[in-house]
Amino acid sequence: MSIKYAILGLLSWKSLTGYDIKKLMEDSAILYWSGNNNQIYKSLLQLLGDGLVSSILEQPKSGPSKKTYTITDKGQNALKDWVLTVPEAPEFKKAFFVQLAWSGVLNDEETMQLLCKYEEELTLQLAYQKEKHERRKGYPDRNEKEIFLWNKMAENAISSCKFEIDWVKSVRTELLEQTKKGATQT
Amino acid sequence: MSIKYAILGLLSWKSLTGYDIKKLMEDSAILYWSGNNNQIYKSLLQLLGDGLVSSILEQPKSGPSKKTYTITDKGQNALKDWVLTVPEAPEFKKAFFVQLAWSGVLNDEETMQLLCKYEEELTLQLAYQKEKHERRKGYPDRNEKEIFLWNKMAENAISSCKFEIDWVKSVRTELLEQTKKGATQT
DNA sequence: CAAACCATGTAAGCTGTTACATGATTTC
């Protein structure tokens, strides 16, 4: 469950509440989880049970009570150990490809419309990623290297979208050419 | 559960057993599931319950008994309806980025080694994708459009790997330059 | 005074993986 290490990483930057973590995850291009309560609050309890974080309950005079979590030395070590583990290859889950795979049941116009809709989704996604990158609010910037890597990763997210848009555009134009050729031949 | 439609799609091509489907999924770059029994056999039972497929139990004189599944008219319609639904944007789950995000705890050499290992994983992945594409055994090729699209999708899988490799290479060289600069300045 | 936000948590359910269980047949 690498979400635990995502949380641990955020806490290595500064002490946070569950709610803070939720917000940071929602707004992050890199920490790709949805930021739902269930996972976050459960993970925090587990981290606490494992002694990787400690918590302080605060009861301000005004406002709701909150638990602030802080990483422990044991947590810092666990994080470093995990960071050094052999990385996994990325997972590209392109559900649309499953759809496109069976587009044999469609006519040319329907296929084109499907490709267009995919491009629209990607364009939305791209705008979303760019916005996240430009806001860039409330994220670690402890040193030059960290700033550099976070920027590079955000750029990667943006370029991945662009790459996919270019791909779908090329498929559309090539498909159009094929259709024309087929029409003139018959 | 889009795996049901992945299965339905395969059955729209030809009648298959659960075991056939398992093998096809394992070897496919597009149908990204692991091809585990649990999901496939359960999905087939559900599809049967919904009347989207029919099954015939065969008991050959030699060899194990097998159930061959065939798509029904209702199944064909359900597939086409699903293919025409609004596509989702792809999910890029790059677990490595979570690791790299907290590489602030590492020194420069450790960071470099981490990036190198990621590149190795990607290189393996690329070879795997290429091999899948070259074998290209036992997949639908009902018409020119279908062949074209399947090729384009396989190329996309390969190019996505290449894109990621290029990214990690550029990060490595830029990071090396920064380290040198920092070293000469101090 | 309604909507949005702060803040914590729980319940139910879907998706997906690894591993287990069984048994026949084919290949080396």
Next chain:
DNA sequence: GAAATCATGTAACAGCTTACATGGTTTG
């Protein structure tokens, strides 16, 4: 005769999402 393949299925569990439940505070 051991290992791989064909063929079906189940059990246990990890991961993730939506929605529910509660209640105070701030903003428009």
